[in-house]
Amino acid sequence: MTTLITGGAGFIGGHTVLAFLDRGEIPIVLDDLSTGSREAVPSNVPLVVGDVGDIELVSRLIRTHRIDAILHFAAKIIVPESVADPLKYYLSNTVKTHALLQAAVKGNLKHFVFSSSAAVYGNPSFTPVSEAARPSPLSPYGMSKLMSEYMLVDASAACSLRHMTLRYFNVAGADPAGRHGQSTPGATHLIKVALETALRRRPYMSIYGSDYPTPDGTCVRDYVHVSDLARAHLSALDHLRNGGESQTLNCGYGRGYSVREVVDSVRRVAGVDFETRQAPRRAGDPASIVADSDQLKKLGWKPEFDDLPKMIEHAHDWEKKLTAVAAAREQRSGMVRFADNSNYAHAAVP
Secondary structure: OEEEEOOOOOOHHHHHHHHHOOOOOOOOOEEOOOOOOOOHHOOOOEEEOOOOOOHHHHHHHHHHHHHEEEEOOOOOOHHHHHEEEEEEEEHHHHHHHHHHHHHHHHHOOOEEEEEHHHHOOOOOOOEEEEEOOOOOOOOOOHHHHHHHHHHHHHHHHHOOEEEEEEEEEEOOOOOOOOOOOOOOOOOOOOHHHHHHHHHHOOEEEEEEOOOOOOOOOEEEEEEHHHHHHHHHHHHHHHHHHHHOOHHHEEEEEEEEEEEEHHHHHHHHOOOOOOOOEEOOOOOOOOOEEEEEEEEHHHHOOOOOOOHHHHHHHHHHHHHHHHHHHHHHEEEEEEEEHHHHHHHHHHOOOO
Protein backbone atom coordinates (compact mmCIF):
# COMPACT_ATOMS: atom_id res chain seq x y z
CA MET A 1 0.00 0.00 0.00
CA THR A 2 1.37 3.40 -1.02
CA THR A 3 -0.10 6.80 -0.22
CA LEU A 4 0.15 9.87 -2.45
CA ILE A 5 0.14 13.17 -0.53
CA THR A 6 -0.67 16.24 -2.62
CA GLY A 7 0.69 19.46 -1.15
CA GLY A 8 3.08 17.43 0.98
CA ALA A 9 5.74 20.15 0.83
CA GLY A 10 3.43 22.59 2.61
CA PHE A 11 2.48 23.23 6.23
CA ILE A 12 -0.21 20.64 7.01
CA GLY A 13 0.78 18.18 4.30
CA GLY A 14 4.41 18.31 5.45
CA HIS A 15 3.46 17.47 9.02
CA THR A 16 1.34 14.59 7.75
CA VAL A 17 4.37 13.26 5.85
CA LEU A 18 6.24 13.25 9.17
CA ALA A 19 3.36 11.41 10.86
CA PHE A 20 3.58 8.70 8.19
CA LEU A 21 7.34 8.39 8.65
CA ASP A 22 6.95 8.21 12.43
CA ARG A 23 4.90 5.06 12.04
CA GLY A 24 7.15 3.49 9.43
CA GLU A 25 5.35 4.37 6.18
CA ILE A 26 7.00 6.25 3.32
CA PRO A 27 4.48 8.18 1.20
CA ILE A 28 5.00 9.91 -2.13
CA VAL A 29 4.64 13.70 -2.33
CA LEU A 30 3.18 15.60 -5.29
CA ASP A 31 3.63 19.37 -5.00
CA ASP A 32 4.10 22.24 -7.45
CA LEU A 33 6.21 24.12 -4.84
CA SER A 34 4.20 27.30 -5.38
CA THR A 35 3.90 27.73 -1.61
CA GLY A 36 5.63 24.63 -0.27
CA SER A 37 9.38 24.10 -0.24
CA ARG A 38 11.60 21.27 -1.40
CA GLU A 39 13.47 21.42 1.94
CA ALA A 40 10.25 20.53 3.79
CA VAL A 41 10.21 17.04 2.26
CA PRO A 42 12.54 14.56 4.03
CA SER A 43 15.29 13.16 1.82
CA ASN A 44 13.93 9.60 2.00
CA VAL A 45 10.48 10.65 0.72
CA PRO A 46 10.01 10.72 -3.08
CA LEU A 47 9.01 14.20 -4.28
CA VAL A 48 7.33 14.69 -7.64
CA VAL A 49 7.20 18.35 -8.68
CA GLY A 50 4.01 18.76 -10.66
CA ASP A 51 0.39 19.90 -10.79
CA VAL A 52 -2.42 17.97 -9.09
CA GLY A 53 -4.59 18.99 -12.04
CA ASP A 54 -2.37 17.03 -14.45
CA ILE A 55 -4.50 13.92 -15.01
CA GLU A 56 -1.85 12.04 -16.97
CA LEU A 57 0.81 12.67 -14.34
CA VAL A 58 -1.41 11.54 -11.47
CA SER A 59 -2.60 8.49 -13.43
CA ARG A 60 1.00 7.51 -14.12
CA LEU A 61 1.90 7.85 -10.43
CA ILE A 62 -1.06 5.68 -9.40
CA ARG A 63 -0.02 2.96 -11.86
CA THR A 64 3.73 3.10 -11.29
CA HIS A 65 3.67 3.19 -7.50
CA ARG A 66 0.53 1.10 -6.97
CA ILE A 67 -1.06 3.88 -4.98
CA ASP A 68 -4.15 2.87 -3.02
CA ALA A 69 -4.83 6.18 -1.24
CA ILE A 70 -4.59 9.91 -1.88
CA LEU A 71 -4.45 12.53 0.85
CA HIS A 72 -5.30 15.79 -0.88
CA PHE A 73 -3.92 18.96 0.76
CA ALA A 74 -2.92 21.05 -2.26
CA ALA A 75 -5.03 24.23 -2.28
CA LYS A 76 -5.13 28.00 -2.05
CA ILE A 77 -6.19 28.99 1.47
CA ILE A 78 -6.29 32.76 2.01
CA VAL A 79 -9.89 33.89 2.54
CA PRO A 80 -9.51 37.62 1.66
CA GLU A 81 -7.56 36.71 -1.47
CA SER A 82 -10.37 34.38 -2.51
CA VAL A 83 -12.84 37.27 -2.21
CA ALA A 84 -10.61 39.47 -4.38
CA ASP A 85 -9.81 36.76 -6.94
CA PRO A 86 -12.51 34.06 -6.76
CA LEU A 87 -11.75 32.43 -10.11
CA LYS A 88 -8.19 31.70 -8.99
CA TYR A 89 -9.63 29.75 -6.05
CA TYR A 90 -12.22 27.87 -8.07
CA LEU A 91 -9.46 26.82 -10.47
CA SER A 92 -6.96 25.76 -7.81
CA ASN A 93 -9.35 24.24 -5.28
CA THR A 94 -12.26 22.94 -7.34
CA VAL A 95 -11.28 22.44 -10.98
CA LYS A 96 -7.97 20.79 -10.08
CA THR A 97 -9.66 18.61 -7.47
CA HIS A 98 -12.05 17.52 -10.22
CA ALA A 99 -9.05 16.51 -12.36
CA LEU A 100 -7.45 14.68 -9.43
CA LEU A 101 -10.68 12.77 -8.83
CA GLN A 102 -10.83 11.86 -12.52
CA ALA A 103 -7.38 10.31 -12.26
CA ALA A 104 -8.34 8.54 -9.01
CA VAL A 105 -11.48 7.02 -10.52
CA LYS A 106 -9.64 6.10 -13.72
CA GLY A 107 -6.96 4.35 -11.63
CA ASN A 108 -9.53 2.47 -9.49
CA LEU A 109 -8.25 4.19 -6.36
CA LYS A 110 -9.83 2.84 -3.17
CA HIS A 111 -9.28 5.58 -0.55
CA PHE A 112 -9.33 9.39 -0.66
CA VAL A 113 -8.86 11.75 2.32
CA PHE A 114 -9.80 15.35 1.56
CA SER A 115 -8.53 18.47 3.30
CA SER A 116 -11.61 20.66 3.73
CA SER A 117 -12.34 23.58 6.02
CA ALA A 118 -14.67 24.94 8.67
CA ALA A 119 -15.12 27.82 6.22
CA VAL A 120 -17.87 25.73 4.60
CA TYR A 121 -20.10 26.54 7.61
CA GLY A 122 -19.92 30.33 7.27
CA ASN A 123 -21.50 31.91 10.35
CA PRO A 124 -23.12 28.92 12.08
CA SER A 125 -26.25 29.60 14.11
CA PHE A 126 -24.82 27.74 17.09
CA THR A 127 -21.46 26.61 18.46
CA PRO A 128 -19.88 24.20 18.80
CA VAL A 129 -20.93 23.32 15.28
CA SER A 130 -21.49 19.70 14.30
CA GLU A 131 -21.25 18.08 10.89
CA ALA A 132 -25.07 18.15 10.71
CA ALA A 133 -25.06 21.96 10.42
CA ARG A 134 -26.13 23.35 7.06
CA PRO A 135 -23.13 24.66 5.08
CA SER A 136 -23.30 28.33 4.16
CA PRO A 137 -19.85 29.61 3.05
CA LEU A 138 -19.09 33.33 3.30
CA SER A 139 -16.17 33.29 0.85
CA PRO A 140 -15.15 31.75 -2.48
CA TYR A 141 -12.53 29.81 -0.51
CA GLY A 142 -15.23 28.14 1.60
CA MET A 143 -17.43 27.57 -1.44
CA SER A 144 -14.53 26.06 -3.42
CA LYS A 145 -14.01 23.54 -0.63
CA LEU A 146 -17.72 22.74 -0.37
CA MET A 147 -18.01 22.18 -4.12
CA SER A 148 -15.09 19.76 -3.91
CA GLU A 149 -16.82 17.94 -1.07
CA TYR A 150 -19.94 17.51 -3.20
CA MET A 151 -17.90 16.17 -6.11
CA LEU A 152 -16.21 13.67 -3.83
CA VAL A 153 -19.52 12.44 -2.41
CA ASP A 154 -21.00 11.97 -5.87
CA ALA A 155 -17.89 10.29 -7.27
CA SER A 156 -17.83 7.87 -4.34
CA ALA A 157 -21.48 6.99 -4.91
CA ALA A 158 -20.77 6.14 -8.55
CA CYS A 159 -17.73 3.88 -8.08
CA SER A 160 -15.73 1.91 -5.53
CA LEU A 161 -13.92 4.98 -4.14
CA ARG A 162 -14.48 5.63 -0.43
CA HIS A 163 -13.52 8.91 1.19
CA MET A 164 -13.02 10.83 4.40
CA THR A 165 -13.44 14.60 4.43
CA LEU A 166 -11.85 16.47 7.34
CA ARG A 167 -13.15 19.97 7.99
CA TYR A 168 -10.30 21.76 9.77
CA PHE A 169 -10.72 24.62 12.14
CA ASN A 170 -7.74 26.99 12.68
CA VAL A 171 -4.44 25.14 12.38
CA ALA A 172 -1.53 26.26 14.55
CA GLY A 173 1.72 25.10 16.15
CA ALA A 174 4.70 23.30 14.67
CA ASP A 175 6.38 19.92 14.94
CA PRO A 176 7.45 19.55 18.63
CA ALA A 177 10.77 18.08 17.48
CA GLY A 178 11.48 21.14 15.33
CA ARG A 179 11.45 19.28 12.03
CA HIS A 180 8.79 21.40 10.31
CA GLY A 181 6.60 24.46 10.71
CA GLN A 182 4.83 27.23 8.85
CA SER A 183 7.40 28.65 6.43
CA THR A 184 5.34 30.17 3.62
CA PRO A 185 6.35 33.80 3.02
CA GLY A 186 3.47 36.19 3.66
CA ALA A 187 1.38 33.61 5.54
CA THR A 188 -1.70 35.13 7.18
CA HIS A 189 -2.22 32.72 10.11
CA LEU A 190 -2.88 34.78 13.26
CA ILE A 191 -0.35 33.06 15.53
CA LYS A 192 2.40 33.21 12.91
CA VAL A 193 1.75 36.91 12.26
CA ALA A 194 1.75 37.65 16.00
CA LEU A 195 5.01 35.75 16.53
CA GLU A 196 6.68 37.49 13.59
CA THR A 197 5.69 40.78 15.23
CA ALA A 198 7.01 39.62 18.61
CA LEU A 199 10.31 38.74 16.91
CA ARG A 200 10.46 42.20 15.28
CA ARG A 201 10.08 40.88 11.76
CA ARG A 202 6.97 43.05 11.46
CA PRO A 203 6.64 46.56 12.96
CA TYR A 204 3.08 45.87 14.12
CA MET A 205 0.15 43.54 13.48
CA SER A 206 -3.43 44.38 12.55
CA ILE A 207 -6.55 43.16 14.33
CA TYR A 208 -9.34 43.01 11.79
CA GLY A 209 -12.68 44.02 13.28
CA SER A 210 -13.63 44.98 16.84
CA ASP A 211 -17.43 44.96 16.60
CA TYR A 212 -18.23 41.27 16.18
CA PRO A 213 -20.91 39.79 18.48
CA THR A 214 -18.28 38.15 20.71
CA PRO A 215 -17.19 38.90 24.30
CA ASP A 216 -14.38 41.29 23.28
CA GLY A 217 -15.58 42.20 19.78
CA THR A 218 -12.91 40.19 17.91
CA CYS A 219 -13.32 36.93 16.00
CA VAL A 220 -13.34 33.67 17.96
CA ARG A 221 -11.70 30.55 16.56
CA ASP A 222 -10.98 26.96 17.54
CA TYR A 223 -7.21 26.32 17.21
CA VAL A 224 -5.94 22.79 16.53
CA HIS A 225 -2.28 21.77 16.69
CA VAL A 226 -0.93 20.78 13.29
CA SER A 227 0.64 17.57 14.64
CA ASP A 228 -2.71 16.47 16.07
CA LEU A 229 -4.31 17.29 12.73
CA ALA A 230 -1.70 15.19 10.92
CA ARG A 231 -2.54 12.22 13.13
CA ALA A 232 -6.23 12.79 12.40
CA HIS A 233 -5.43 12.02 8.77
CA LEU A 234 -3.83 8.73 9.77
CA SER A 235 -6.96 7.86 11.77
CA ALA A 236 -9.13 8.73 8.77
CA LEU A 237 -7.04 6.64 6.38
CA ASP A 238 -6.90 3.69 8.79
CA HIS A 239 -10.70 3.86 9.05
CA LEU A 240 -10.99 3.51 5.28
CA ARG A 241 -8.36 0.78 4.99
CA ASN A 242 -10.19 -1.19 7.68
CA GLY A 243 -13.38 -1.13 5.63
CA GLY A 244 -15.03 1.94 7.15
CA GLU A 245 -17.66 3.95 5.34
CA SER A 246 -17.18 7.39 3.83
CA GLN A 247 -17.65 10.24 6.30
CA THR A 248 -17.30 14.01 6.68
CA LEU A 249 -15.83 15.00 10.05
CA ASN A 250 -14.82 18.13 11.96
CA CYS A 251 -11.31 18.50 13.36
CA GLY A 252 -10.90 20.93 16.26
CA TYR A 253 -10.74 20.95 20.04
CA GLY A 254 -14.17 22.39 20.86
CA ARG A 255 -12.82 25.51 22.54
CA GLY A 256 -12.69 29.02 21.13
CA TYR A 257 -10.25 31.90 21.65
CA SER A 258 -10.69 35.48 20.49
CA VAL A 259 -8.05 37.31 18.47
CA ARG A 260 -7.18 39.42 21.50
CA GLU A 261 -6.86 36.34 23.71
CA VAL A 262 -4.47 34.76 21.22
CA VAL A 263 -2.39 37.94 20.95
CA ASP A 264 -2.15 38.19 24.75
CA SER A 265 -1.07 34.54 24.94
CA VAL A 266 1.63 35.15 22.30
CA ARG A 267 2.92 38.07 24.38
CA ARG A 268 3.16 35.84 27.46
CA VAL A 269 4.87 32.95 25.64
CA ALA A 270 7.32 35.20 23.76
CA GLY A 271 7.95 37.35 26.82
CA VAL A 272 7.71 40.61 24.88
CA ASP A 273 5.12 43.25 24.10
CA PHE A 274 4.41 44.42 20.56
CA GLU A 275 2.15 46.86 18.80
CA THR A 276 -1.29 45.99 17.47
CA ARG A 277 -3.42 48.28 15.33
CA GLN A 278 -7.14 48.14 14.80
CA ALA A 279 -8.27 47.60 11.22
CA PRO A 280 -11.66 47.14 9.51
CA ARG A 281 -13.26 43.73 9.22
CA ARG A 282 -12.03 41.48 6.42
CA ALA A 283 -14.54 40.15 3.91
CA GLY A 284 -15.41 36.49 4.45
CA ASP A 285 -14.52 36.28 8.17
CA PRO A 286 -17.22 34.68 10.36
CA ALA A 287 -17.63 36.02 13.91
CA SER A 288 -17.22 32.78 15.85
CA ILE A 289 -16.75 29.14 14.93
CA VAL A 290 -15.87 26.27 17.25
CA ALA A 291 -15.83 22.54 16.44
CA ASP A 292 -17.82 19.60 17.70
CA SER A 293 -15.31 16.82 16.91
CA ASP A 294 -16.91 13.93 18.78
CA GLN A 295 -17.32 11.89 15.59
CA LEU A 296 -13.62 12.06 14.76
CA LYS A 297 -12.68 11.00 18.28
CA LYS A 298 -14.82 7.89 17.82
CA LEU A 299 -12.36 6.83 15.11
CA GLY A 300 -9.60 6.76 17.72
CA TRP A 301 -8.22 10.28 17.30
CA LYS A 302 -6.64 11.35 20.59
CA PRO A 303 -5.32 14.93 20.60
CA GLU A 304 -2.03 15.42 22.44
CA PHE A 305 -1.59 19.20 22.26
CA ASP A 306 -4.97 20.65 23.22
CA ASP A 307 -3.33 23.64 24.87
CA LEU A 308 -3.06 27.12 23.32
CA PRO A 309 0.18 28.17 25.08
CA LYS A 310 1.81 24.89 24.04
CA MET A 311 0.79 25.43 20.41
CA ILE A 312 2.22 28.94 20.56
CA GLU A 313 5.41 27.67 22.23
CA HIS A 314 6.02 25.14 19.43
CA ALA A 315 5.32 27.79 16.78
CA HIS A 316 7.58 30.25 18.62
CA ASP A 317 10.45 27.75 18.62
CA TRP A 318 10.00 27.30 14.88
CA GLU A 319 9.89 31.05 14.20
CA LYS A 320 13.10 31.54 16.19
CA LYS A 321 14.68 28.83 14.08
CA LEU A 322 13.58 30.59 10.89
CA THR A 323 14.97 33.87 12.21
CA ALA A 324 18.33 32.26 12.98
CA VAL A 325 18.51 30.62 9.54
CA ALA A 326 17.69 33.93 7.83
CA ALA A 327 20.33 35.75 9.88
CA ALA A 328 22.97 33.15 9.01
CA ARG A 329 22.03 33.35 5.34
CA GLU A 330 22.27 37.14 5.41
CA GLN A 331 25.66 36.94 7.11
CA ARG A 332 26.97 34.53 4.47
CA SER A 333 25.61 36.78 1.75
CA GLY A 334 27.37 39.77 3.30
CA MET A 335 30.65 37.85 3.47
CA VAL A 336 30.34 36.99 -0.22
CA ARG A 337 29.68 40.63 -1.09
CA PHE A 338 32.66 41.64 1.04
CA ALA A 339 34.93 39.17 -0.73
CA ASP A 340 33.70 39.98 -4.23
CA ASN A 341 33.40 43.76 -4.07
CA SER A 342 36.66 45.65 -3.53
CA ASN A 343 34.90 49.02 -3.27
CA TYR A 344 32.61 47.67 -0.58
CA ALA A 345 35.61 46.21 1.25
CA HIS A 346 37.54 49.46 1.16
CA ALA A 347 34.53 51.37 2.46
CA ALA A 348 33.78 48.87 5.23
CA VAL A 349 37.27 48.53 6.70
CA PRO A 350 38.80 51.62 8.37
